[in-house]
Amino acid sequence: MSSVVGPGSLAGKRILVAKPGLDGHDSGAKVIALALRDAGAEVIYTGLRKSPAFIVRVAADEDVAAVGLSILSGSHKELAREVLDGLVAAGVGDIPVFVGGAIPPEDAAGLLAAGVKGVFTNDMPLAQMIAELARALA
Amino acid sequence: MSAVPKPGTGQTQPETRVVTPAGIEVPVVVTREMAGDADPGLPAAYPFTRGIFADGYRGRPWTIRQYSGFGSAEESNRRYRFLLDQGQTGLSVALDLPTQCGYDPDDPMARPEIGKVGVSLFSLSEMETLFAGIDMGAISTSFTINGTAAIIYAMYLAAADKQGVPREKLTGTIQNDILKEYVARGTWIFPVRPSLRLIADSILYSNEVSPRFNAISIAGAHVRDAGCTAVEEMAYTLANGLAYVDELIRRGGDLTKFARRLSFFFYVHMDLFEEACKFRAGRRLWAKLLRERYGVTDDKALHFRFGVVCGGSSLVAAQPYNNIVRVAIENMAAVLGGAQSIFTCAYDEAFQIPTEFSAEIALRTQQIVQHESGIAATVDPLGGSYYVEWLTERMEQGMLEVMGEIDAYGGVVKAIEDGWLQRRIAVRAKRKKEETDRGERIVVGQNQFRREAQADSYGEVFRLDPQISARVLAKHAELKRVRDAARVERSLAAVEAAAAADTRNLMPLLIECCHAYATVGEMVDRLKRCWGEFQEPVSL
Numbered sequence: 092m093s094s095v096v097g098p099g100s101l102a103g104k105r106i107l108v109a110k111p112g113l114d115g116h117d118s119g120a121k122v123i124a125l126a127l128r129d130a131g132a133e134v135i136y137t138g139l140r141k142s143p144a145f146i147v148r149v150a151a152d153e154d155v156a157a158v159g160l161s162i163l164s165g166s167h168k169e170l171a172r173e174v175l176d177g178l179v180a181a182g183v184g185d186i187p188v189f190v191g192g193a194i195p196p197e198d199a200a201g202l203l204a205a206g207v208k209g210v211f212t213n214d215m216p217l218a219q220m221i222a223e224l225a226r227a228l229a
Numbered sequence: 230m231s232a233v234p235k236p237g238t239g240q241t242q243p244e245t246r247v248v249t250p251a252g253i254e255v256p257v258v259v260t261r262e263m264a265g266d267a268d269p270g271l272p273a274a275y276p277f278t279r280g281i282f283a284d285g286y287r288g289r290p291w292t293i294r295q296y297s298g299f300g301s302a303e304e305s306n307r308r309y310r311f312l313l314d315q316g317q318t319g320l321s322v323a324l325d326l327p328t329q330c331g332y333d334p335d336d337p338m339a340r341p342e343i344g345k346v347g348v349s350l351f352s353l354s355e356m357e358t359l360f361a362g363i364d365m366g367a368i369s370t371s372f373t374i375n376g377t378a379a380i381i382y383a384m385y386l387a388a389a390d391k392q393g394v395p396r397e398k399l400t401g402t403i404q405n406d407i408l409k410e411y412v413a414r415g416t417w418i419f420p421v422r423p424s425l426r427l428i429a430d431s432i433l434y435s436n437e438v439s440p441r442f443n444a445i446s447i448a449g450a451h452v453r454d455a456g457c458t459a460v461e462e463m464a465y466t467l468a469n470g471l472a473y474v475d476e477l478i479r480r481g482g483d484l485t486k487f488a489r490r491l492s493f494f495f496y497v498h499m500d501l502f503e504e505a506c507k508f509r510a511g512r513r514l515w516a517k518l519l520r521e522r523y524g525v526t527d528d529k530a531l532h533f534r535f536g537v538v539c540g541g542s543s544l545v546a547a548q549p550y551n552n553i554v555r556v557a558i559e560n561m562a563a564v565l566g567g568a569q570s571i572f573t574c575a576y577d578e579a580f581q582i583p584t585e586f587s588a589e590i591a592l593r594t595q596q597i598v599q600h601e602s603g604i605a606a607t608v609d610p611l612g613g614s615y616y617v618e619w620l621t622e623r624m625e626q627g628m629l630e631v632m633g634e635i636d637a638y639g640g641v642v643k644a645i646e647d648g649w650l651q652r653r654i655a656v657r658a659k660r661k662k663e664e665t666d667r668g669e670r671i672v673v674g675q676n677q678f679r680r681e682a683q684a685d686s687y688g689e690v691f692r693l694d695p696q697i698s699a700r701v702l703a704k705h706a707e708l709k710r711v712r713d714a715a716r717v718e719r720s721l722a723a724v725e726a727a728a729a730a731d732t733r734n735l736m737p738l739l740i741e742c743c744h745a746y747a748t749v750g751e752m753v754d755r756l757k758r759c760w761g762e763f764q765e766p767v768s769l
Contacts, residue, residue, distance in 0.1 A: 115410070
């Protein structure tokens with residue numbers, strides 16, 4: 092395993108974990124938030140049912156290093172698009188966006204092509220997600 | 230059941246502790262002495278360890294009830310007719326998130342979600358279409374609906390009125406369990422206390438008007454899905470059940486009468502014995518709680534009737550056809566536990582809306598278990614097994630301990646309002662994920678027994694018609710154009726006034742709103758004006 096894995100690999104990073112749209116499945120988002128905190132990140136969790144506009148505003152106001160969107164309702168394409176466009180419009184298009192949830196493999200490629208920096212699904216080990224995130228934010 | 234495998238061999242060391250997923254250490258063998266009083270008595274006799282019916286499934290087989298619904302009412306109506314033609318015996322309606330959360334389709338929050346995880350039912354017009362050509366008096370229908378359950382129930386009654394079906398003939402269930410929504414499923418709308426009022430209104434009204442209809446299904450499935458154990462799933466659910474009992478008593482409900490119509494809903498995971506024993510333990514614990522704490526003596530009021538869903542989070546994306554086998558095992562666990570209705574997930578259900586092909590396999594799985602396996606030939610075939618009676622007892626004790634912790638905190642309503650229960654489940658979910666990551670829980674095809682280039686594709690991909698959203702929006706706009714606007718406004722104003730007053734039962738007023746073709750979003754907005762919205766505690 093690479094040296095960026097483990098305690099402190101995300102030290103000093105402020106990360107927004109967000110639940111866009113109406114999807115109520117928050118177990119994954121909370122598990123990720125707790126794991127990011129264990130890795131040293133300062134985590135902001137939005138809670139459920141936030142509009143893309145709200146998520147963009149929090150990301151800009153809080154000057155976050157990354158945004159993680161958790162979506163299990165099948166609306167990932169529309170919601171990720173709205174957040175990406177919103178960040179650009181707010182002048183913070185450089186904040187990397189990651190998407191997690193129930194994402195069919197063929198949709199993951201589309202999300203990456205649209206500008207999402209990484210797609211995480213629930214069968215991926217937490218350590219691997221943290222490592223990928225740490226590399227992307229290094 | 231998990232054990233630490235010897236590295237590299239895949240073999241279990243004989244001296245290793247073996248624990249169930251709920252953390253109960255399992256002896257190598259359970260003897261007669263260890264089982265204590267291993268005689269669980271007779272079925273249909275208090276405390277109902279062996280079931281609530283003397284003849285088990287011989288008198289009445291469990292209801293095969295596949296959950297489905299997507300798109301607009303027209304698409305779902307076609308799928309329901311297909312399932313009924315294939316021998317399904319009850320309908321289970323999945324609703325889209327805008328309908329569940331109380332938004333009309335033209336709300337900006339709703340647009341990306343229209344018709345995605347269930348059918349859009351924004352007004353009575355859609356409910357009428359959903360049941361076109363289906364006799365509402367002849368089938369039982371279950372709605373997975375919570376935040377807007379009272380409204381959907383009102384809409385169901387209004388649709389029956391339109392079909393000319395007497396309300397007292399209606400059978401089925403609305404989930405209507407808001408407490409667990411705050412903890413796990415997330416389709417809450419109003420704060421906890423007014424939500425409890427709305428639930429009590431619908432239950433008390435249903436008891437009078439549609440006495441064969443279950444106006445609540447107190448559900449553990451979603452907290453289980455969110456990561457808690459089988460013991461916690463049952464304990465949280467029984468704690469929520471008692472909170473509803475207390476609220477209904479406070480509202481002047483007749484306990485013996487309403488307790489007869491309380492029903493429950495659970496998940497079943499892969500540990501066959503732990504799951505079967507969870508149901509046996511929960512059934513007798515509920516009966517004991519009602520009898521010992523509330524003095525209920527009527528057998529029917531003590532009966533713990535429950536539905537089960539097999540699959541979901543226990544399904545695995547890797548090598549997805551293996552899920553067919555998992556669902557069959559879970560199906561058997563639910564039967565061995567004595568479930569009244571069962572829904573088997575399709576093998577692709579954790580990742581997409583099932584295709585007609587995968588949905589049919591899920592249905593056939595139940596029919597094979599019911600008609601070929603012999604599992605339903607005699608009541609509670611596991612009864613009297615040393616291990617089963619020992620484990621049932623252990624699980625019951627574990628449930629009482631968890632319920633005691635909630636009581637010690639100040640009760641389930643306070644635990645939810647403070648976010649205490651939510652945090653507890655999040656921490657449990659993370660621990661479960663870490664155990665799977667470390668390989669302490671073997672998941673075939675995912676963290677063990679993988680092969681290079683294994684087929685992780687689930688075959689046919691379900692694609693929702695991209696025009697559905699536009700069609701739903703057009704129907705919604707058309708409805709608002711043609712309906713009697715004055716009648717809509719009158720009916721909504723009456724709901725708002727009664728909601729503010731905190732005395733009248735809101736159900737007759739909501740039914741009038743439905744008959745006037747008021748929309749779900751309009752009704753919810755009026756209630757929000759009176760009650761506000763739930764403020765989610767988000768600290769982790």
